[in-house]
Amino acid sequence: MSQEAGHGHYYVPAPSTYPMTGAIALLFMGFGAAFSVNRLPIGYGLLTIGFAILFYMCFVWFRTVARESESGKFSAQVGQSFRWGMTWFIFSEVMFFAAFFGALYYMRIYSVPWLADLEHKVLWPDFTGDWPTAGPGIREKFMPMGPWGLPAINTLILLTSGVTVTWAHWALKLNKRGQLKLGLFLTFALGFLFVGLQAYEYGHAYSDLNLKLTTGAYGASFYMLTGFHGFHVTLGSIMLLVIWFRVMAGHFTPENHFGFEGVAWYWHFVDVVWLGLFIFVYWLV
Template sequence: MSQEAGHGHYYVPAPSTWPMVGAIALFFMGFGAAFSVNRLPLGYGLLAIGFAILVYMLFGWFGAVARESESGKFSAQVDKSFRWGMSWFIFSEVMFFAAFFGALYYMRVHTVPELADLEHKILWPDFTGGWPTAGPWITEKFMPMGPWGLPAINTLILLTSGVTVTWAHWALKLNKRGQLKLGLFLTFFLGFLFVGLQAYEYGHAYSDLNLKMTTGAYGATFYMLTGFHGFHVTLGSIMLFVIWCRVMAGHFTPENHFGFEGVAWYWHFVDVVWLGLFIFVYWLI
């Protein structure tokens, strides 16, 4: 935040071509996805082109915003708008996961017991309604994923990463650049380690537990919740890596570092969601 900019000046950037570049990327990705699901070879090429353009846009657009920030163009009002924007974005993510937690709750507490009621015994006489279950119409055997082992290790990893990112934040406030770099490095390293262990866990679930996306009620909710969370951890780890690269380039000061703070907020949100997942998906099975 520029002290010269003051509280009365709100920086408005010049017209940018980056939104158009992003629209072109989505155009290629949309047609690529449509062709790919219909098994047309052209679709994979279009998808690759779309992703390449999207990556180019992300580097260019984010780089332009970083240069604007480092040149002191953002005032206190701009900083405040960034904070409100990030707060509402995280709130939307909270609601996103709340919908899936709500679906899990409704399925376990209402839907599955109702399907085991006497009025349904004619259709599924052997269905008892216990959890975890694939539902009355899927008879294939499977084993649920327990809380200990990899899930517990991943919980420790994410909680540790929350400590390291907080350590890095305090180091930035105290202008201790060495601790800042180390704390950020440890955080995104732990994030990528979490994703790698989750991929290994999925392989174990498929091959050893016969737990798949097609395993009815339990399989669908398990992979939907843990998979979306893993996607968020991946994005958060990439964001932390980008912030670390900016720190290595000398960006951020104790007074001006919302780019760091916004990513730290997001990472703490990811930590909290995982605690909910560990309790309601893994532990209370």
């Protein structure tokens, strides 16, 4: 069923091979990851093939959806579906990070003090239960990551990117294409800069602070929270880059631009999560 948006019908695309293509990519990536972990040379080749197929699938699928949007096939009802879909997606991401923040809270407030009480002194007599800690039984020394320096700089970078994407959004609403292009460019550039600085921070943590993923409770929570957030920043930056290419191609109008708006929602979510990370992971050590 493919009706024009002007008649108020809900556009349903024709059957697609893209989901099957994505499944094939994940099959290659799964076997590639398994072989790579076991140090079999074929694994790296399979991973490369899998990522190449996945990149191809994303490119042609996104291109198809963009063409459908620009051709006027999406009615207001389809747009409402997109908004609900993005809303529930971001909600699921909120719950994802809430689980990790909850685990950090439980460790700091309950499990670590519990392991240091009198009942457990026989097992770990030298364990005090102070945070940050790797946990009882782990003797390797490490230094926690402080809030100032790179973490503070990255906080400023993400807050600035939130301002630039909002500037770009208002420029789009006012049909100021030059400001829109510049604001979007600054936003994804700041996002990639954030990821680069976080990679440098990880190198510093490993080499200078002896802070690793294997450093017990603190190391695991630090890298899981900041690592997943870094992945989301990377994904968001790629999404912004795609939207920028669409803007350069003349896509989006002040009246019809949910593709831009949905990515902006996601980027603001990434900003808010980082503020929580900065406070509870870096500052309140």
